[in-house]
Amino acid sequence: MSGRDYLGEFEHMVVLALLRLEDRAYGVPVRQEIEFRTKREISIGAVYATLDRLETKGYVKSHRGEPTRERGGRSKRFFRVTAKGVAAVNRTHRALQSMTEGLDLIRSYS
Amino acid sequence: MMSQTDFVQPPSIAVWLVNLFTPAEKGESILGDLIEEYSHLASKSGVAVARRWYWRQTAKTVAHLAATGLSAAPWSTTAVVVVGFLLLRFVSGLPERAVFAVLERYRVFDYHFHTYVFLATVGIAIGRVITSILGGCTVALAAKGREMVATMMLSLALGVLAGVAILVLLAWGRPLFLWTLPWQFADWIAIVVGGAIVRTRRLAATTRLTGA
Secondary structure: OOOOOOOOHHHHHHHHHHHHHHHHOOHHHHHHHHHHHHOOOOOHHHHHHHHHHHHHHOOEEEEEEEEEHHHOOEEEEEEEEOHHHHHHHHHHHHHHHHHHOOOOHHHHHO | OOOOOOOOOOOHHHHHHHHHHOOHHHHHHHHHHHHHHHHHHHHHHOHHHHHHHHHHHHHHHHHHHHHHHHHHOHHHHHHHHHHHHHHHHHHOOHHHHHHHHHHHHOOHHHHOHHHHHHHHHHHHHHHHHHHHHHHHHHHHHHOOOOHHHHHHHHHHHHHHHHHHHHHHHHHHOOOOOHHHHHHHHHHHHHHHHHHHHHHHHHHHHHHHHHHO
C-alpha cells in the first residue's frame, strides 16, 4: 500500500458517516446515516465489509461496547476515524474538487 | 431513539443464515446490529414490516459476506475447492460399486427384480447424495471460517462442468439422460448442506465455549 490511496465511493461515505456520528458510531447508526443521506437501502454486511477494509488500511479503529438487552445480549462495535483516515478523506476530497473544477455539471451534462 | 426498544426475536432461519456466513469474530456485532434495528422496526412499524426488512438485509448481507469471504483468502479457498473436487471425483463411483456388490452378493436380480431396478437407479443416486454431503463436510472442515464459501464454490464448479457436459452432449447429438438432472442438483445442494452442517456444529461449539 502506498499510503497515498484514495477512498472508494462507499469507503468515502462510511468515513464521512463516522466523522458525523463521532463517538456514537457503530453499525446501526452508520448504516442509517448513509441510508438517510443517500436515499438508498444499504446492507449491514456492506457496511461491515467496508469498515473491516478501512480498519486493515489503518483508516479506522474499533473497540467493543457493553452487551445490551435490545441486541439479544450482543455487544456493539464502535468505530472512530484515525488521523490517517482523516488525511485520506482530505486527499480524496481534494482530488474530486480538482477533477470537477471548472465543470458546470448541472447545466452542461443534465 | 432506539435505546429503550425491547428485544424482539427475528426470523430464526434468517439469523441462522447470517451466522453461517459471518466470521466468528464479527458475528456478534453484525447480528447484534440486525437484531437492534429489527426490534426497533417491529415496535414502530409492526412485525410483518420488520420481518420483510430483516429478510432483505439477510439476503444482501449474506451476498456481501460470501464475496468478502472469498476475496479475503482466494488462493487457500480455491486450493480447498480443487482438493474437494478431486476427492469427490475419486469417491463418486463408490456408491455404485457398493450397491452392485450387494445386489450381486444376494442375487437380487434373480429373486426381486423390482428391488434390483430401484436400488440400481434410485439407490445409487441416494448413495451419491450421501457421498456429496460427506464431501461437503470434508471441504468445510478444511476451509475453517469459510465453510459456506468453499462448499458453494465447489457446488458451483460442478454445476458449471455439468452445464458444459450437457452442451457438449447436445452438440454431438448424444442422449442426455435427463432423469439424472434432479439428482445432479441434489448432489450440488448436498455439498452445501455438508458445509452448513459443519458450520452449524462449529458455531454451537463456539457458543458453548463462550457461554461457559
